[in-house]
Amino acid sequence: MDAYESVAAALDDIARYDAAIVRVAALDREVIERADNLKVIAKHGSGLDNVDIEAASENGIVVCNTPGVNSRSVAEHAIALQFAVRRNLAAADRHVRAGGWDRSEFVGYELQGNTLGLMGFGSIAHETATIAQGIGLDLAIYDPHSPEADLPTGAERVHELTDLFAVSDAVSLHVPLVDGTYHAVSTEQFEALGEHGILINTSRGGVVDKDALLEALDTDTIAGAGIDNFEDEPPGANHPIYEHSEVIMTPHIAGVTYDALERMSRGAAANVRAVYEGELPASTVNHDGLGREASR
Numbered sequence: 001m002d003a004y005e006s007v008a009a010a011l012d013d014i015a016r017y018d019a020a021i022v023r024v025a026a027l028d029r030e031v032i033e034r035a036d037n038l039k040v041i042a043k044h045g046s047g048l049d050n051v052d053i054e055a056a057s058e059n060g061i062v063v064c065n066t067p068g069v070n071s072r073s074v075a076e077h078a079i080a081l082q083f084a085v086r087r088n089l090a091a092a093d094r095h096v097r098a099g100g101w102d103r104s105e106f107v108g109y110e111l112q113g114n115t116l117g118l119m120g121f122g123s124i125a126h127e128t129a130t131i132a133q134g135i136g137l138d139l140a141i142y143d144p145h146s147p148e149a150d151l152p153t154g155a156e157r158v159h160e161l162t163d164l165f166a167v168s169d170a171v172s173l174h175v176p177l178v179d180g181t182y183h184a185v186s187t188e189q190f191e192a193l194g195e196h197g198i199l200i201n202t203s204r205g206g207v208v209d210k211d212a213l214l215e216a217l218d219t220d221t222i223a224g225a226g227i228d229n230f231e232d233e234p235p236g237a238n239h240p241i242y243e244h245s246e247v248i249m250t251p252h253i254a255g256v257t258y259d260a261l262e263r264m265s266r267g268a269a270a271n272v273r274a275v276y277e278g279e280l281p282a283s284t285v286n287h288d289g290l291g292r293e294a295s296r
Contacts, residue, residue, distance in 0.1 A: 057289025066267035070255035075127035081226025112136035117168030177204035
């Protein structure tokens with residue numbers, strides 16, 4: 001087994017691979033077209049915005065993922081970020097570490113009775129909704145593709161994205177990054193959310209217009225944000241968002257728990273084995289492009 005010094009060095013050697021299990025490395029068209037022996041790209045997770053699926057299909061490469069295995073981890077992180085923002089936890093921690101004890105500076109808000117808006121209602125949002133209702137939050141949901149029967153009892157369905165922000169105290173994002181969601185959350189949505197509202201993003205950074213978010217924070221249009229994903233990762237040493245103490249940031253770790261990592265590893269390995277055995281995993285995302293039906 002070879003140990004590479006960097007991701008770039010590993011990708012330089014991709015022509016020798018029969019299978020690739022990938023997390024965040026970019027498998028773009030240029031890389032895929034050099035992968036002469038590649039039969040399967042198995043995502044260690046669910047999001048596939050780092051894989052050129054069209055190029056893979058053109059080269060007969062199966063692309064599959066492990067959807068749902070980190071849903072609980074991401075959901076718990078989304079709720080944790082909401083708590084952290086509402087209770088000023090990061091700023092309070094820094095204050096105490098610096099020798100302070102000014103309790104009046106860190107008066108927060110309870111979550112009970114607030115409305116949590118969910119943009120998207122896939123497996124992660126389902127888990128988030130379960131936790132949210134368990135701690136006394138009301139729910140509003142925007143997902144044009146989710147059947148009415150899938151929505152939790154008592155949840156309010158809204159039919160326009162801006163309306164979701166208008167009826168919510170906090171909005172948590174749970175959509176993939178595709179053409180229709182790129183910068184979908186922008187100035188109009190922040191103005192609807194209002195000065196007491198917060199944004200929680202554990203999906204993809206590109207769903208949020210970063211310039212509009214900074215303006216909303218600079219002008220106190222919204223109260224704060226909990227961010228696990230950035231459009232450019234890492235965001236860089238001098239990113240202006242660092243100036244905002246009302247923002248809690250984590251380094252894309254919502255789905256990274258020991259529990260979820262084990263499930264992702266086992267699932268990705270099982271997908272590779274299925275392809276080696278001549279089958280198409282149930283989570284294959286490009287079966288149409290390959291002209292094959294999933295076999296399991």
